[in-house]
Amino acid sequence: MNWLLVVLGAVVGAPMRYLTDRAVQSRHDTVFPWGTFTVNMVGCLTLGLITGAVLAGGASSQVQLLLGTGLCGALTTYSTLSYETLRLAEEGARFFAAANAVASIVGGLGAAFTGAALAQAIWA
Secondary structure: OHHHHHHHHHHHHHHHHHHHHHHHHOOOOOOOOHHHHHHHHHHHHHHHHHHHHHHOOOOOHHHHHHHHHHHHHHHOOHHHHHHHHHHHHHOOOHHHHHHHHHHHHHHHHHHHHHHHHHHHHHHO
16 A cells, blocks of 8 residues: 555645746746746755654654655656756756756755754654
């Protein structure tokens, strides 16, 4: 039944990604993909928080499957990050392409570590 938890999380995460991306991107008149950046940062923070909670004994492995693997797996989209970065570079927006790649990697790692540290502070 573990696969069902992953599917249920993904059923919620995928529409959340689409709706968040459209809502954020419609508010910015720029070529930078703020919608994808936002969902990836939120997903990294959430995944760090869930992983930290599980490691500290504050959440079960079923919660990790439902929210971490299912929800965050469908919410985040590094394939879209790659595509949008390549598109920016091909269209001559090389600064935005480099900023998107660097900010997404550094920001994603920072968000994940922040989430894990927050979980440690709460459940340790």
